[in-house]
Amino acid sequence: MTRQLTGSPAAPAKTVPSAQRRGRWSGRTRRDFFVFLALALPNLALIAVFTYLPLINNMYYSTLDWTLGSASATVVGLDNYVSFFTSSDAPHVLGTTLIFTVVTVGGSMVLGLLVALALNAKVRGTTFARSAVFAPYVLSGVGVGLVWLFIFDPGYGVLSWLLRGIGQQSPQWINDPQLALVMVIIVYIWKNLGYCAVVYLAGLQGLPKDVMEAASLDGANGFRRFMSMSVPLLSPTTFFLLITTMISSLQAFDLIRIMTPLGNGTNTLIYEAYLQAFGAYNRAGYSATISVVLFAILLIITVLQLRFVERKVHYS
């Protein structure tokens, strides 16, 4: 009895691995191997050629003194990096990038949270308002940029008209480098606010109801509940938004290009990289250098995010 029982399962247990070993490069497995390649290879090849290869090429180009369109280039090693970091370009471009990123990230997150609170109210019309607020996020940056350029127009814009109404002269938004940056930041926040609002709204709706009710019964008022319950409980959402909005702010291009075509005070890293290669200068090597700097910054943020997320996993 016992011998029979132990004997019968042992026999297949012996044959299964050997069958697997034999079948590794034959029959179905081999067919699967080629099916996989046929299905996945086109996409993987495209990603390799147009996403990974450029990263390597960029690093190579950044070591060249090379005019775009010219057939010859000189290898100059790290000269481009040296001239970027020692010239006035670095403080100017990095400073502009820092201001743009910090203000747009902070602005769209704070305002996004406030809008999320409004959308979370138990009143009618929130579904429509939620869609409306999110809409600018999906619209063409070029179209949105033109609409706002018209609004900011010192001669015929709505804003100049409103300012005249209170006896003010409209400032020259585009010609003044500092105001140009302010203008681009305002429009960028307008366009991206809805993303933060909708993500925060999902966070608010996921807050544990019993905990919030308990705080309410304990006599905590709305503001108190918000500051000492909602805000800390939303910290994973805040962290997620911080990373995603930071990455997209560092890549902001469309609005900046359309609103300030020559880059007057709005030269962030990505825009400066574009202007150096495709603007007036055709300095391909220098442009690649700035792209590598931008990529390095994005890489650091991504790595920090992954490390932090790993740590966070233990809490939940």
Next chain:
Amino acid sequence: MSTLSPVSPNPASGAGSVKAADGGPELPVRRDKPFSRANLVQTVAGGYIPLIVATLVVVLPLLWMLLSSFKQPGEIVTTDLKILPQSLNLENYQAAMTTVPFARFFLNSLIVTTVGSTVKVILAILTAYALVFVRFPFKNVIFVVILVALMVPPQVSILPNYILIAGIGGKNTLWGIILPGLGTAFGTFLLRQHFKTLPGSILEAAEIDGAGHWRRLWQVVVPVSLPSIATVALVTVVSEWNDYIWPLIITDRPETMTLPVGLTLLQNSEGNGAGWGILMAGAVLVILPILLVFAALQRYIVAGLTQGSVTG
């Protein structure tokens, strides 16, 4: 616009009438009474007003764009602001079409978006299926390669891609616009996550019936995954239509420009005050199609864009 305006005033007036009907003269005004005066004030001030303000901040600039697109130069170049255009004439749209080849831009955008999105969605489906359902060594390594690609911003690749595509004759061609963006990490990632949640039993049943991978993919996996595929498709359509930096670099002749690039051309030729009406007409043409798609299918688009990942 008629669909947009009624929503904001309605709730407020509705709340007001309720207040008048119910009245608040009862002495102990308690907050938990639904129609007490304090509660109504709180609902309007804390509920409706912020909601209306937030909606107006978004809607008004877009409404302004639409209204201005019908205005004559004389109605724009004036210190006396008029909100509504004198008539709904389409002269600005005609002017936009004749100043630059706008119909051509529109067609180019349509081709690039349709071809680009179709290919990307198919590639995403095929790759995700392979990653989930086909046996292959190093699948996890391949997945990590795709995940990392998701985090590489396309903007840092523009110069090398320009040199590559221009080198093989892709400058000022539609395929040159489409090709570099075809590899899809975002769609693959999103669909893989969804395919992983499918119950294995439905595929086993198909396998027992003798269905090969191809039939299992198109007759089992795709039909049950349509919402996820729609999400990927719509997010792809939106980003292809709006794509700016790459078409801007790879085209410099009007024949192959897409709408956003063409608008830049229009901006250069209509850079004075009188041209704003024409530029707003152009902006309407680039914004409105996506706004309509969004209005109809926003559930999928919002879900796709807030998926908890960095979109490429």
